[in-house]
Amino acid sequence: MLEGIVYNFGEAVAVLLFVIGLLNLLLQKNLIKKIVGLNFMDTGTYLYLAEKGFIEGRVAPILADGITEAEHYINPIPSGLVLTGIVVSVSVTALMLSLTIRLYQRYHTLDMDEISTILRKGEIE
């Protein structure tokens, strides 16, 4: 078990980041902290992909020095996936932040529970 963690150190860190992010997104009350958690979670996944996609001793798949053997290069797809994923997470983060601004302008708080309480009180009145 311990040996596995040491051997796959990068992946272990990535999974840890993912879990920290997930818990923050789920459990934090503060909206900004939630968004930070979201970014942690996504970054964890990208680190995992990047770590899995890299093989020690190989280089990025750009033909230089005339070497054409596939064994010399890494697979470019994981890096491509990371880039696509980053674009997705940027747009999602922007959307979350804009929602947060809307909520803050309306209720002057970033606490999700407090906002729900205000809304529920408004319903009863």
Added chain:
Amino acid sequence: MSFVENYPAFSIILCMAAAIVSSGISGKYARKLNMVLICVVALLSAITLEFCCRTQTFYVYSMGRFPAPWGNEIRFGVLEAMMALFFSVIMFFSILGGRKQLFREIDPFKENLYYVLLDLLLSSLLALVYTNDMFTAYVFIEINTISACGLIMIRENGHTVEAAMRYMIMSLIGSGLILFGLCTLYDITGHLLMSNIKLAVIEVAQTGAYHVPLVISIIFLGVGLAIKSALFPFHSWLPDSYGFSTVSSAAILSSLVSKGYIFLLIKIFYRVIGFEVIAESKLFNVLFVFGLCGMIFGSISAIRENDIRRMIAFSSVAQIGYIYMGFGLGIEAGMVASVFHILSHAATKSMLFISAAGLTDASGGSKRFVDLSGAGYRNVIAGITFTVGALSMVGLPLFSGFISKILFAQAAVEASPKKMLPTLICLGISVILNAIYFLKTVLRIYVPVESEYKSIRFKGNELFGVICICFIILNMFLGMFSEPIVELIEEGLAYFA
């Protein structure tokens, strides 16, 4: 290669192009473009469906002509074409049925944005239905989430922004899990195309290597999609999102958005992981238990609700529970029943939301049951439509809900004895609970009371009336001519793997 094989790719790209054009034109033209687009997509899907039925096989369309392990693919057969046709028809009815409320509830300057979101939503739904590539599916899941969030929050009041926030938080947890599951799966198989992943997974499962990563990726994909489609206990975002958004949005969200994710999950069962490997991982048993819990607790929450829109929303939780329970049976018949229920629930739930909007309009805009007394007399066509929807949900013969319940019961009898009894008992309880809250509402809207609210006549509201009648016809069509549809589903599932 026949020209028809291009149509699925055409319809996805047309939707995206229409979304881009709509962002630059006025609301009026965006609305017309959206209507034309949905009709064109429905027509293309219908031609594709006819083509697939005639040729009795499935087709693989490689985007950009890159060959299999590298390129991106679309794959379609009877089931995919049928879903695409059905989704576009339901979307058409939902938008037209809620048009009057839409004018009232959203800022006229933002109207074109509403249609941009609808076009994007349709494109992502079509892509989820047709794609044969896992990462493309992930990207379109995110597009679907973002446009659904926009549809919730476009009616700007505190409730919808808060509901959109809740929806985003739960959805993003779901998509994070899906992405991680996808990465693990890619790591052990080395492929992103669904058919290639399956070949690799079969090999991995046979050798017994990577057992833990495989199970983890199955769990992450399953749980992620379950969160996104609001399976009990992940439904906390649902009532507010459906209850406070504009009526077209609520109808589309409940009947289409969650179904797109469920369809992707079926695809993962059949085409990505393979039925046997999933069954071995015991994911079906977990979905079975949560599906049963959803059927009961969704209905109990609906009974306690005092707001008609939120009640219908909670009823969605129960119906999603039915679909997952069908998956959980772990046999072919259960899958067929679930797919039929996807169609039946989509048709019925959008009908209920649209007709409930007609009833609330006849009650001074109030959604509370006290004010709805006698609303069935003040808006006759909405009352009739709501009654038909309610009876279908309860499971009366002639209506579509009856067929799906009978299919579930038949599947339960075929399933393992351990699952048969709980399924039949929960089906029975759930039908009774459905009857309690739906018939309570029907009785309430037909209480003869003197009311100060004005009646809404058919004249002047022809569009709403016609849409209501179309919904009734669609529902009764599903209920009375179910045999060919069930056969189509069985045939489609056979070509699915």
